[in-house]
Amino acid sequence: MVSRFMQPMRIAIQWCYLVFIVYLGFRFYQFVTGLRAGGVPLLDERPNGVEGFLPIAALLGIRDWFATGSINPLHPASVVILLSALIVSLLLRRSFCSWICPVGTVEELLWKRGFSLFKRNIRVPQWLDSILRSPKYLLLAFFIYFIFIKMPIEQVQGFIASDYNKIADARLLDFFMNLSALPLIFILLLLLFSFPIRNPFCRFLCPYGALLGLFALFSPAKVTRDNNACVACGVCSQLCPVYIPVMAKTRVHSPECIGCWRCISHCRAEGALSMKLPGRKIAIPGIIFALLVLVIFCGGTVVGKMSGNWKSAIPIEDYVRLLK
Ligand code: SF4
């Protein structure tokens, strides 16, 4: 029997990460504004880890890593964070999306509020859902093609070393602090649509999630249904935030599964649903799954720090020159 504490535990972990990310963002804001105001901040004051918001820098860093055998020191944390998320996905489905990602946390909060308000979420027809899911894969294909095929390695390395890339984190901060009309309208619409529709950004637009989903296809852990124990109540299919028809499957292979355990946590028949390894004999206990997500993701950061691939090597003089 899956502990009824599984969902509260997942949500608590999500919110801890969200609070941590907001704190990290605020520290970075203080660093940048302090520097622009003419202060002389120490490079140590720059919170490393904000690179988690630079997925394109991470892809460029991985391409460079393949070519040189070492991680470029300008934004190494971006590579470490992406690699950690990919390893989590490879082993434990897209659980990064439902246990860690702050965007997923906010979207989940909004669609649950929408459900409380309207007593239902809008479910688009299957054919439209399939079409709407394609932009994230197209965006991912574009980035992969451009970064790994089209750009010569010299160009990749030139971009990584460029002034533009050096302060890409500060540029992103400026972008969000001074939103122009079009992005502001886009974000507001996305937030608005997140009330009636479950996870619109994650399901339809996020190329990061699309990449994790492709890695998750190879994950040994998969939601598995026991036909003999199942009482065909349909709760699992109704509660799935990405509308996987769990009741019609014996094993969920979909790249859309975000490993949230909602279906398993709310299953009405004991032993009917579990997260199982290939062979369908060994079920992963919820607490072990949760611990593995945390240990693997946080372990990536620890390995990055211990191997000297965490702290950015951008000199403080460059920050002073470029930000002023
Ligand atoms: S199949 Fe289950 S674990 Fe996967 S996304 Fe749906 S509810 Fe979550």
Ligand code: SF4
């Ligand atoms: S919630 Fe459990 S019992 Fe109900 S349909 Fe899904 S697997 Fe079967």
